[in-house]
Amino acid sequence: MTRSLEALARLLPGEDREAILGDICESGLSNLNAHLDLSALIWRRCLPPYAGIRDWACIAFAAIISPLLVGLSVALSAQASRQIHAGSFLGVVELLRLGALLWAASLGVGIAATSRPRNMAALTAIAVLAPAIACAFQYRGPGLQMAFLFLFAIPTIYGAWIGYRKKHHQRVWLIATLLLTLILGPPILIHGYTMLNASLLLAPALYCWSIQRFGARHAHS
Amino acid sequence: MAIGEFEYLLLAVASSLQDEAYGASIRKRLLEDGQARSIGAIHTGLDRLEAKGLIVTQMGEPTAERGGRAKRMVKVTAAGARAAADFYKMISIASRDVHWAEISR
Numbered sequence: 001m002t003r004s005l006e007a008l009a010r011l012l013p014g015e016d017r018e019a020i021l022g023d024i025c026e027s028g029l030s031n032l033n034a035h036l037d038l039s040a041l042i043w044r045r046c047l048p049p050y051a052g053i054r055d056w057a058c059i060a061f062a063a064i065i066s067p068l069l070v071g072l073s074v075a076l077s078a079q080a081s082r083q084i085h086a087g088s089f090l091g092v093v094e095l096l097r098l099g100a101l102l103w104a105a106s107l108g109v110g111i112a113a114t115s116r117p118r119n120m121a122a123l124t125a126i127a128v129l130a131p132a133i134a135c136a137f138q139y140r141g142p143g144l145q146m147a148f149l150f151l152f153a154i155p156t157i158y159g160a161w162i163g164y165r166k167k168h169h170q171r172v173w174l175i176a177t178l179l180l181t182l183i184l185g186p187p188i189l190i191h192g193y194t195m196l197n198a199s200l201l202l203a204p205a206l207y208c209w210s211i212q213r214f215g216a217r218h219a220h221s
Numbered sequence: 222m223a224i225g226e227f228e229y230l231l232l233a234v235a236s237s238l239q240d241e242a243y244g245a246s247i248r249k250r251l252l253e254d255g256q257a258r259s260i261g262a263i264h265t266g267l268d269r270l271e272a273k274g275l276i277v278t279q280m281g282e283p284t285a286e287r288g289g290r291a292k293r294m295v296k297v298t299a300a301g302a303r304a305a306a307d308f309y310k311m312i313s314i315a316s317r318d319v320h321w322a323e324i325s326r
Contacts, residue, residue, distance in 0.1 A: 015280055015291075015293070016264070016293075018280070018290050018291050019243070019244060019264075019280065019290070019291060019292060019293035020244065020260060020261075020264060021288070021290055022244075022245070022283070022284075022287035022288065022290030022291060022292060023243070023244035023245040023248070023260045023263075023264075023287075023292075023293075024260055025286070025287050025288040025290065026245040026284075026286055026287045027245050027248060027249070027260060029260070036259075037259045037260045037261045038260075038261065040259060040261040040262075041259075041260070041261030041262075041264055041265065044261065044265045045265075045268075
């Protein structure tokens with residue numbers, strides 16, 4: 001019995017480990033076959049929580065939207081900074097900020113509606129935060145600018161929280177999201193915002209789809 | 222309760238081995254019968270049968286040939302025996318007039 005086999009078997013619960021390692025020993029399997037057998041068993045045991053297409057769809061949803069939210073966080077922060085210096089405030093930018101908050105929270109609610117609580121929560125969190133962390137490493141800057149990268153994380157976590165707690169007012173949320181998209185769509189596309197941020201207009205559509213497809217059973221069941 | 226082919230095999234072998242039914246002995250018997258299965262597959266099948274209440278398992282005594290490790294002893298429950306009997310009956314009835322029944326004898 002090799003050390004690597006025993007180390008691999010540590011992924012199994014105590015009694016199972018004992019019985020399976022004993023069976024491998026008694027069967028006289030070759031080292032390679034023993035490793036393959038044990039790996040296959042661990043894979044089968046670990047797979048069920050990760051087998052749902054819904055969970056992977058949720059992670060894909062988070063991975064698509066979160067880089068866009070990072071971009072929007074930074075763009076809005078820069079815009080706010082310029083306005084503060086110029087002493088002027090535009091209504092559209094304020095609305096954009098509200099829209100960004102709502103879309104980020106929608107991402108959280110979408111995650112809560114799409115994925116089962118607890119399962120894959122860590123992977124989803126990584127998918128949401130990875131773009132911001134990658135940007136933070138790529139573009140090292142003053143602390144405050146780094147914080148802007150993670151601005152969207154707060155409403156996203158809030159959205160996920162109310163989604164899991166089933167405190168999400170679906171109809172009000174839906175109307176507000178669509179209304180803001182209708183109001184903000186043209187200015188986003190016309191006023192020099194990047195296509196990356198403009199593509200955030202897809203967020204409400206993805207949110208609506210996930211709520212309609214999965215929300216009835218999860219966010220509101 | 223409906224069972225599949227592999228579950229039936231496990232129930233049949235575990236039942237015939239009686240007090241000597243555990244992972245390695247089941248694998249050995251299946252191998253002798255021309256049904257090679259991995260230890261992982263056997264334990265996964267046993268987990269499934271236990272979850273369905275068709276077998277019960279308990280840890281047995283450790284032995285030297287197993288490197289001092291205990292066995293996971295398997296016992297077929299009454300529900301397991303019923304499920305296996307139903308499966309056997311279904312296969313027997315369905316195979317009544319098939320021409321390969323003669324070939325396999």
